[in-house]
Amino acid sequence: MAGQKSVEALGQAKQFMYRQARLLDRRRYEFHFEQGSPEQVIAALRAYQNEDGGFGQALEPDIRCPHSQPVPVEMALRLMDEVSYVDSTIMEGIGRYLRGITRPAGGFPLATLAVNDYPHAPWWYREEDQLPSLNPTGNIIGLLYKLSAQHSFKEEEWFQSSVEYMWRQLDELNPYDYHDIVQAATFLEHAPDSERVQEYRVWLDELIKRPGIIELDPQAEGYVHKVLDWAPAPDHSVAKLVTAEDISRHLDHLLTEQQADGGWPIRWEAVSPACELEWRGSITIDRLLTLRAYGRLGSSASE
Template identity: 90%
Template sequence: MTGQKSVEALGQAKLFIYRQARLLDRRRYEFHFEQGSPEQVIAALRAYQNEDGGFGQALEPDIRCPHSQPVPVEIALRLMDEIGYVDTSIMDGIGRYLRGIVRPEGGFPLATLAVNNYPHAPWWYREEDQLPSLNPTGNIIGLLYKLAEHHAFQEEEWFQSSVAYMWRQLDDLNPYDYHDIVQAATFLEHAPDSEQVQEYRVWLDELIKRPGIIELDPQAEGYVHKVLDWAPAPNYPAAKLVTSEHISLHLDHLLTEQQADGGWPIRWEAVSPACELEWRGSITIDRLLTLQAYGRLELS
């Protein structure tokens, strides 16, 4: 089946999305595959935004905390980028929230202590929240650079101090942590071009190419990060670091991972059945977009 398009994957996924997924992911499906409007996606996203401008309300399904957290803000930015539509009021709120949580040395914490008061995946537990973290600072600043025409944050002190924090963190990057590497990659991809940025992009490419960083075995199990996690679309920088044969093999395997109910699975233990379905709805849209990006979906 190598290289073949799937005729059935989209139809099966549609049934799963409408049976099981949250409204936000139904709107995403409609936007990408049913001529839905970006405004409807934004309307669903807005329900997760709090009065402080940040996002919570389990937008990140493993964080059941209703209060604003940095990672859900990253997710909101990524979603607006995904649909190519940035809501000004949402962006203004994000700026207000980030000004309030930036740490003195720049950057944002992975999560605040409020996360501990609600159900959450064990890796979200915090003993302190005063220190900044590369994750999610890299993605937040990188996405804000990418969406720069929709805000004027770059000249603000919190933004500049967070950029400085990112450059300091790049010198101490743990080369074996996927989540840190992708934060660095997003930042370097969208930071204003300069000789320094070019040098670090080359350095990061060499780091990612080290054995064991990208999982090349499409059938590897557990919480691993495979070729299509690094390169979910051909325009991702990591796509040039693997062969077309590896990409094809992983696309073949991705199609086989679609489950009988039409959705794709998660690779980690969920907080609850509801949490698992929320994640599976989100990931199912992601998988469809990857298959579409590589020409593996037969669209009606």
């Protein structure tokens, strides 16, 4: 019965993706579930890159600003990593953009003031943009470390100053917010191995295990981050910090969260109906990949 439910979930999700999702996420669906090519994903991604090398154009659906912003750059890096295809032209542009927005003491801002001129979720409003932010600097630098074979940024001053900014953040701050913790985790996961890195990984594991950090109730509502948000695959570093029973309960509930149209919901208020559909397409792929990673889903819609 559970297997039948999984097969039905994938079939319904396929209909949702082709009916409602943006091209980029349809290409992701094709890549992961219909033997699509990574080149097609990257071709769709290119439409979001601007002349300055950065990414905008609502790649992050809550930021409707067409101009380049740091978080969409982070998302572009993650997408190239997801499909294991790093486009050299895209990467060269990212380096050019990041050089230009690196703050004097290293790091990148969360967003620039340009977001205020276009529709955006309220948490993206900026009063100033001169200060660097742990989010998204940690993910950007961590992913650039991971993808280092495809670029030569590591020796550049902006990269090194941003690495030093990250160490200062870890030394000076206790990131308790989900997004901050994830930024720290990505940086530590991919930074060159050292005694310092190992010490902070232990510290971060202990932080994540504190009560209230991981939402253990699969039925919790609102903008919460549950077990599978923290550990979307069994080989994820956080998976070892929760029990197999917790993971199983959350997988069971994740299947029940699929909506009648075949897609999964978002847990926050959307900027617009179009924004909500864009997010739901992206999140639906993420949910399918999590279910498959834990053995709850077949590898193709025909299975």
